Amino acid sequence: MARAKCPNCATETESEAAFCPACGTPLAVPATAAGLSGAPTRRAERRPLTVLFCDIVGSVSLANTLDPEDMMQVLQAFQTSCDDLIARHGGYVAKYLGDGVLAYFGYPSADEEDASHAVRAALALQSAMGSLPLPAGISCKARVGVATGLVVINDLVSRGELREVGVVGETPNLAARLQSAAPAGGVVVAEATQRITAGQFTYRPLEPLTLKGFDKPVQAFEALDATESGSRSRARAESARTPIFGRDHELQILVDRWSKVQAGEGQVVLLRGEAGIGKSRLVEALRRHVADTPHVQSTWSCGPNTADSALYRSPSRLRGRPASSEANPPTRGAPSSNG
Numbered sequence: 001m002a003r004a005k006c007p008n009c010a011t012e013t014e015s016e017a018a019f020c021p022a023c024g025t026p027l028a029v030p031a032t033a034a035g036l037s038g039a040p041t042r043r044a045e046r047r048p049l050t051v052l053f054c055d056i057v058g059s060v061s062l063a064n065t066l067d068p069e070d071m072m073q074v075l076q077a078f079q080t081s082c083d084d085l086i087a088r089h090g091g092y093v094a095k096y097l098g099d100g101v102l103a104y105f106g107y108p109s110a111d112e113e114d115a116s117h118a119v120r121a122a123l124a125l126q127s128a129m130g131s132l133p134l135p136a137g138i139s140c141k142a143r144v145g146v147a148t149g150l151v152v153i154n155d156l157v158s159r160g161e162l163r164e165v166g167v168v169g170e171t172p173n174l175a176a177r178l179q180s181a182a183p184a185g186g187v188v189v190a191e192a193t194q195r196i197t198a199g200q201f202t203y204r205p206l207e208p209l210t211l212k213g214f215d216k217p218v219q220a221f222e223a224l225d226a227t228e229s230g231s232r233s234r235a236r237a238e239s240a241r242t243p244i245f246g247r248d249h250e251l252q253i254l255v256d257r258w259s260k261v262q263a264g265e266g267q268v269v270l271l272r273g274e275a276g277i278g279k280s281r282l283v284e285a286l287r288r289h290v291a292d293t294p295h296v297q298s299t300w301s302c303g304p305n306t307a308d309s310a311l312y313r314s315p316s317r318l319r320g321r322p323a324s325s326e327a328n329p330p331t332r333g334a335p336s337s338n339g
Helices: 059-065 068-088 114-131 170-181 191-197 232-239 248-262 279-289 313-320
Strands: 003-005 012-014 044-056 092-097 100-105 142-159 162-168 187-190 201-205 220-226 298-300 336-338
Touching: 044 059, 044 068, 044 114, 044 162, 044 170, 059 068, 068 092, 068 100, 068 114, 100 114, 114 142, 114 187, 114 191, 114 201, 114 220, 142 170, 142 191, 170 187, 187 191, 191 220, 248 279
Parallel strands: 142 187, 298 336
Antiparallel strands: 003 012, 044 100, 044 142, 092 100, 142 162, 187 220, 201 220
16 A cells, blocks of 8 residues: 655655554645545534634845745745744644735644643744844744634645645634734633633733624733643632642642651642542642742743753743742742642
8 A cells, every 4th residue: 555754744644544553744645545636535514613813024125125035945944944943832824825824723633732832832933033034134024813613614625735734713813803802922812711810821901803704893812921820720720719629638748748848757649530530629738828938939831832841940030049048048848839
């Protein structure tokens, strides 16, 4: 049986495979495998999706000013940066539209952190704009819009060499309109995206926006930076206002270990359980329990979006840690959470 290669990672795949088994990149399914000549090969499905739309500010003016070869270098540098950062944050570049980039988070595989991955990617794109390898004397900025919602998506539409993911719904249009409304160098997200990622990023609410194609003003937020909360679950735990329920025994174990730490006995606790069972909430309950006791707290967290960054938290923690002095030594007991 003939085998094809993934265009992204060059892994050999079965000729009928729809996705690369190594990296998940959608593959063009041969028309003969579907029994059709160039017709859509996979069934559409309804699913949540986060859409990121990004383009260069003033690209028309740049194109009118620059030599075509210089403009091509600008676009290639921009697109290469987008490819790298979007893939690093778990996104899928659906298409390039001139100087614009359309990316999906939640396709081809979904994750509960898709919305936060998209916002992190958007902030990373903006940070990278200042370091693009552009021709001498040239600088450019970008605008980014991010929206989350339900869509109907064709997993793959293939016609010969053309591969395209078809998405129908309000979300892609909203992301494009928010991108147009974003300030130069800014990231504007929809209300649904902000609600899902609340606590993970610092947002500035905007005045309701009047967007083309939308009957009512749209509430949106500008994403400023990421917070110390490494995941959606931890952000939820930190913002929880209700008392913890049904975990008295587990919490008492942690409190007992804390008492031993205060007595001078070092302790290490491994908290393990199924996803969503309440591990982060339990750690937050302990943090609140010891809040009035002098101590030094160090929280280290990581997630899938930092899987390729060795010792991700170490440099930032070492840079931000204040030097201790004999006049103000840290308390011997110090609870720490690691995610």
